Amino acid sequence: MKKIILASKSIDRKEIFQQAQIPFIAISSEIDETYYKKKIKDPLRLVQTLAKKKALDIKKKKAKHFKDAIIIAADTIVEYKGEIIGKANNEQEAFKILKKLMGKTHDLITGLAITQMGSRQLVLDYDITKVEFLPLSDNDIWDYINSREWKGRAGAYSIRERAGLFIKSIHGSYSNVLGLPMQKVFQILKETFNLNLLDYII
Amino acid sequence: MKKIILASKSIDRKEIFQQAQIPFIAISSEIDETYYKKKIKDPLRLVQTLAKKKALDIKKKKAKHFKDAIIIAADTIVEYKGEIIGKANNEQEAFKILKKLMGKTHDLITGLAITQMGSRQLVLDYDITKVEFLPLSDNDIWDYINSREWKGRAGAYSIRERAGLFIKSIHGSYSNVLGLPMQKVFQILKETFNLNLLDYII
Numbered sequence: 053m054k055k056i057i058l059a060s061k062s063i064d065r066k067e068i069f070q071q072a073q074i075p076f077i078a079i080s081s082e083i084d085e086t087y088y089k090k091k092i093k094d095p096l097r098l099v100q101t102l103a104k105k106k107a108l109d110i111k112k113k114k115a116k117h118f119k120d121a122i123i124i125a126a127d128t129i130v131e132y133k134g135e136i137i138g139k140a141n142n143e144q145e146a147f148k149i150l151k152k153l154m155g156k157t158h159d160l161i162t163g164l165a166i167t168q169m170g171s172r173q174l175v176l177d178y179d180i181t182k183v184e185f186l187p188l189s190d191n192d193i194w195d196y197i198n199s200r201e202w203k204g205r206a207g208a209y210s211i212r213e214r215a216g217l218f219i220k221s222i223h224g225s226y227s228n229v230l231g232l233p234m235q236k237v238f239q240i241l242k243e244t245f246n247l248n249l250l251d252y253i254i
Numbered sequence: 255m256k257k258i259i260l261a262s263k264s265i266d267r268k269e270i271f272q273q274a275q276i277p278f279i280a281i282s283s284e285i286d287e288t289y290y291k292k293k294i295k296d297p298l299r300l301v302q303t304l305a306k307k308k309a310l311d312i313k314k315k316k317a318k319h320f321k322d323a324i325i326i327a328a329d330t331i332v333e334y335k336g337e338i339i340g341k342a343n344n345e346q347e348a349f350k351i352l353k354k355l356m357g358k359t360h361d362l363i364t365g366l367a368i369t370q371m372g373s374r375q376l377v378l379d380y381d382i383t384k385v386e387f388l389p390l391s392d393n394d395i396w397d398y399i400n401s402r403e404w405k406g407r408a409g410a411y412s413i414r415e416r417a418g419l420f421i422k423s424i425h426g427s428y429s430n431v432l433g434l435p436m437q438k439v440f441q442i443l444k445e446t447f448n449l450n451l452l453d454y455i456i
Binding site (some may be wrong): 068181196199212213217221222223225227229239250251253 | 274276402418421422424427436440441
């Protein structure tokens with residue numbers, strides 16, 4: 053089986069692979085995200101561009117060590133009323149983000165880039181999941197922030213941890229809310245890279 | 255904080271509590287599920303009756319040991335075209351169930367019962383999440399069955415593990431697909447039992 057490189061340091065993305073019991077190597081890319089975030093205002097173009105840059109960064113740096121390896125990269129944002137919301141830098145920002153999203157439905161958008169060492173194939177895609185929050189009091193929001201789940205997460209929450217208490221419903225891919233739409237990864241790997249993830253023996 | 259008893263032996267339900275970092279004690283109930291499954295043909299009545307019986311079984315047996323404890327019980331089924339689908343007993347049954355659901359949308363239904371030791375309060379509720387599968391070949395279904403995830407799961411799959419590869423989308427509560435609609439548990443505990451799960455310190 054081909055080696056899979058996950059170009060990410062996100063614990064949620066790694067967790068998806070671990071739970072699915074698919075072997076992978078996590079290598080985080082080093083790109084100037086701020087530059088692209090300032091330059092690109094369209095959310096779908098932004099997340100796909102960032103995913104592509106991350107994938108190509110790893111492809112360039114690690115080509116010698118991982119012949120034939122598949123590289124999967126992703127970038128996730130929250131969009132609410134036309135505003136692009138990323139990660140919070142501190143508790144006050146996390147509060148402002150969560151307060152805005154409570155009782156409402158937002159879009160969780162992930163851009164996806166998949167390529168292979170030694171190949172010119174590069175597939176870009178994206179996925180959107182609608183996420184509806186229950187209304188929460190300011191006190192409850194602060195209690196949630198104290199769990200520190202907001203750190204490093206687009207939209208300042210993690211569906212697979214305590215935020216599950218106030219996520220009323222989602223519409224779309226679940227793994228996309230964690231930052232990696234696995235049903236798309238599965239289909240792209242099968243159709244374009246001749247790799248069936250269900251073949252990995254547990 | 256009050257003690258929480260989860261009247262279940264489901265690893266997915268325990269995992270929800272663990273991921274949310276909420277302390278709990280798991281005690282599995284002993285009721286004759288087959289009797290009720292034969293007697294009750296309405297899916298919503300069936301899952302709520304089974305959840306109630308599980309909760310009351312624990313309430314009766316453990317009253318001396320856990321004063322004031324909250325008891326949470328649930329029962330989960332899949333409904334597809336009017337047919338109630340539970341757990342598979344062997345690989346052949348798992349294949350038949352999965353083959354039927356591939357490329358289609360089914361309802362994942364959980365009945366929920368919450369009560370408290372020494373209290374007459376008993377809240378029954380249910381939650382329905384629509385789950386859409388990608389189409390999979392018979393070979394892929396067998397590969398999935400080899401992962402052994404089908405064991406002990408209504409509908410013979412687990413969304414938080416490898417089945418995430420072929421779940422195209424869900425509509426409703428994510429934790430409900432795991433067998434426990436946490437957003438409902440959160441709201442019922444707050445409104446009826448004066449317990450705020452966000453108060454548990456991580």
